[in-house]
Amino acid sequence: MTDAPPPRDHGGNLEAALARFGGAAPAWLDLSTGINPAPFPVPAISPEAWAALPRKRAMDGLIAAARQAYATPARILPTHGAQGAIQLVPWLRPPGRAAVLSPTYNEHAAALRSAGWQVTPVATAQAAEGADLAVVVNPNNPDGGRLSPERLEQLADTVGLLIVDESFADPEPAFSVAPRLGAALANVVVLRSFGKFYGLAGLRLGFALAQGPLATRLAELAGPWPVSGPAIEIASAALTDTGWQQATCHRLAQDAARLDRLAAAAGWPLVGGTPLFRTYAAPDAQAAQDRLAAHHVWSRVFPYSQQWIRLGLPPADRWPQLERAFATVTA
Numbered sequence: 001m002t003d004a005p006p007p008r009d010h011g012g013n014l015e016a017a018l019a020r021f022g023g024a025a026p027a028w029l030d031l032s033t034g035i036n037p038a039p040f041p042v043p044a045i046s047p048e049a050w051a052a053l054p055r056k057r058a059m060d061g062l063i064a065a066a067r068q069a070y071a072t073p074a075r076i077l078p079t080h081g082a083q084g085a086i087q088l089v090p091w092l093r094p095p096g097r098a099a100v101l102s103p104t105y106n107e108h109a110a111a112l113r114s115a116g117w118q119v120t121p122v123a124t125a126q127a128a129e130g131a132d133l134a135v136v137v138n139p140n141n142p143d144g145g146r147l148s149p150e151r152l153e154q155l156a157d158t159v160g161l162l163i164v165d166e167s168f169a170d171p172e173p174a175f176s177v178a179p180r181l182g183a184a185l186a187n188v189v190v191l192r193s194f195g196k197f198y199g200l201a202g203l204r205l206g207f208a209l210a211q212g213p214l215a216t217r218l219a220e221l222a223g224p225w226p227v228s229g230p231a232i233e234i235a236s237a238a239l240t241d242t243g244w245q246q247a248t249c250h251r252l253a254q255d256a257a258r259l260d261r262l263a264a265a266a267g268w269p270l271v272g273g274t275p276l277f278r279t280y281a282a283p284d285a286q287a288a289q290d291r292l293a294a295h296h297v298w299s300r301v302f303p304y305s306q307q308w309i310r311l312g313l314p315p316a317d318r319w320p321q322l323e324r325a326f327a328t329v330t331a
Contacts, residue, residue, distance in 0.1 A: 009106070009303065011310075017298040029318050032300040034141065034168060034277030036248065037315040039199025040238040049229030062232045065239035066207050070192060071173070074181035075215035078227045082167045082193035082206035083107060088221045089133075089163055089189065090115030092214060096132030096160070101125060101145075103304055104137045108165065125151060129158035137165040138175060142279045142302065142310045144272030149177040153185065161214075162188045167206075170197035171249045171275040178209055186211050189218070196276060197248070198238050205231045252276060255313045262322070263311075266329045271308055279310040288329060295325035 011032035014025060049058075063076045070076075079085040086107050095116035100109045102121035109119045117133070125147060128134040134155060139146050147155075156162045169176045169192070178190045190209040195201030205227055208218050238244070252275035259278050260270055268280035268288075282288035285301040288309050292299055300310040314322050 011300045011312075014298055017293055017296075021293045021296070023296050028296045028298055029314055029321050030298045031312040031314060031322075032298050032310075033201070034274065034310075034312050035196050035201050036199035036252065036276060037313055037318075038248070038251065040234070040241070040244060042200070042234055043237050045230045045233055049233050052229065054225055054227070054229045054232055058229065058232045058236075062227075062236045062239075065236045066192075069239040069245075070176065070178045070190075070207075070209065072178040072181055072190075072209055074178065074190070074209040074211055077208045077210070077215065077218050077222055078232075079206045079208055079222060080226055081195065081201075081204040082165065082191050084204070084222075084226065085189075085191045085206055085208040085218075086111050086165075088208070088218055089135075090117055091221055092189070092217055093133070093161060098133040098135065099128035099131035099159075100135040101128060101137070101140070103143070103302070104135075105141045105165065105167075108135045108137070108163070125155050128155065132160040133163065134159040134161070135163045135165065137167070138177075139168045139172065139274045140272075141168060142271075142273075142277070142300070142308065144274050144279065146172075146175050149175065149180055152177045152188075153180065156185055156188050160187065163191065164188060165191045167191065167193035167196055168274045168276055170245075171252055181209055181211055183211065186214065189214055194235055194238075198235075200234065200238075203231045203234060205235055249275070252313065258319075259311060259313060262326045266326055268309070273310070277310055277312045279308055281307040282309050283307070285309040291329050292325045295321065295328065297322055297325040 014028060014030045066076045090112045098112045098117045098119045099122045112119050122128050164177055166176055192207040194205040195203055210218055256275045263280045268282050271279040271281050273279050285307050289299050289301050302308050
């Protein structure tokens with residue numbers, strides 16, 4: 001017996017904050033998502049990228065850049081964001097029983113249910129064993145739970161198809177199973193998001209990594225030209241800029257620690273998170289969200305928890321606004 005489908009709510013819903021609390025959008029600090037607030041500097045885009053359909057040479061360059069960044073031997077399929085890949089997954093095989101390690105990003109279960117899959121939320125990887133399809137978000141959103149690549153390999157041996165969503169894995173490559181996607185993991189699909197770590201979510205670019213027939217099927221489902229010419233040029237530059245990547249990982253770690261100190265002063269213990277977002281346990285998450293919102297700071301709360309509140313990281317010049325808001329939480 002499966003649980004009732006959870007609400008299909010998301011972060012990035014600043015309009016809800018404006019409707020409830022008023023104010024102009026530029027005054028708000030939207031921390032309801034886990035997107036890098038200091039994006040990769042967008043290079044000049046060639047006129048050809050705007051005017052012509054993406055050419056094979058450009059797409060091959062993007063794939064080579066992604067292979068370098070993700071250190072994977074797998075075939076790489078660019079998609080319309082990681083969300084675009086999530087929409088393809090249910091059609092990789094006939095519907096059956098899907099186990100989704102939960103709580104997690106709710107679009108996985110929603111996409112599977114809409115395609116006729118019987119979806120069961122499970123609390124542990126062991127509980128997912130035997131499923132026709134299993135989904136693991138690694139690191140997990142919103143609690144930051146992590147499974148080692150070795151544990152994921154073990155899980156792959158016990159399920160028909162394993163989907164590993166690594167949308168938040170860029171700052172923590174040691175947890176990625178992408179480098180192991182050889183013939184022994186022919187039933188594994190890894191999803192990667194470009195927009196979160198590189199701070200360019202509006203580009204709507206992601207990747208699906210797989211081997212053999214799975215990769216062929218994904219390419220068939222995606223069709224020709226799944227991503228735009230400008231996205232190809234920007235991502236090809238970003239994915240090969242190791243200096244920017246290393247500096248960004250360092251800054252994200254420092255900022256996450258700074259946010260943890262603010263939350264600790266408010267009496268909110270850390271539930272978990274990644275260098276791109278943090279989830280805390282407040283005595284009353286809804287009341288905490290309202291207190292922050294009074295200072296035009298928007299956060300994320302969850303329908304399945306009365307305590308969890310998640311915050312992304314602010315831009316460098318908006319820390320004072322966040323600190324003033326937290327001062328009212330601790331008062």
